[in-house]
């Protein structure tokens with residue numbers, strides 16, 4: 001009898017456990033899970049020919065591989081193995097703490113994102129000063145390990161957004177709608193700008209435009225990144241020192257954008273020459289690409305930072321709750 005009661009109790013416990021698991025699963029209780037790649041694993045991952053590799057410009061090839069044409073697969077693996085290091089335990093702890101913070105903040109949103117996010121660590125000085133993403137992975141510079149906790153958590157959240165957004169690539173137009181950007185076909189760069197084009201690994205193709213006012217007229221613009229001069233590692237390694245953040249004026253016909261040419265040159269504009277700030281209400285002065293503005297808005301929200309323009313942030317979070325693959 002006692003044995004039967006024990007069995008019964010065990011059965012009930014098991015049943016409760018199963019129901020609880022099912023309940024949590026049905027409620028979409030999901031946590032961001034990460035894995036720390038070794039240098040060898042990372043090299044195999046990064047050599048993959050994703051949209052970024054396919055869109056690398058002459059400037060990107062120079063800055064990344066010190067080459068003017070795409071190196072062979074073997075050369076790229078060798079490059080990555082040299083530039084990437086295994087994760088020291090101390091660094092893993094700091095990343096884990098930032099992910100725990102992110103998980104706590106997003107736990108009630110029911111977000112849909114990749115099951116695992118690989119983390120790759122660039123050696124000190126080898127990242128050219130930026131964190132970025134490739135496919136579902138976050139590439140993290142060792143230089144960033146000394147950041148204060150709030151900035152660190154914020155950059156992690158920013159990069160997580162890029163992974164999240166790429167996971168929902170087919171629905172990016174919904175994410176960017178609060179910023180008034182609309183989807184077009186992919187921009188073909190005017191040949192005059194091609195040499196100094198910089199590809200953002202987090203938004204490797206330019207296929208969103210925004211209608212702004214410029215000199216009292218309405219005009220479509222697309223955000224692009226141009227280098228101020230060709231990459232020269234002997235003079236300057238830091239990527240952000242080369243970067244100029246521009247709007248390219250475009251005409252859009254049947255969804256296809258083409259650069260506006262004025263006096264024989266593509267018409268380029270700074271944000272200040274348009275009513276961008278009134279239309280988009282950005283919360284930071286970072287890049288003009290809707291992917292980057294959204295990543296900034298999301299990351300400010302994650303760390304409870306001061307948000308001057310709450311509306312686009314609230315709208316973004318509401319859209320994020322609805323995106324399912």
Ligand SMILES: [Zn+2]
Nearest residue numbers: 158202292295
């Ligand atoms: Zn970014």
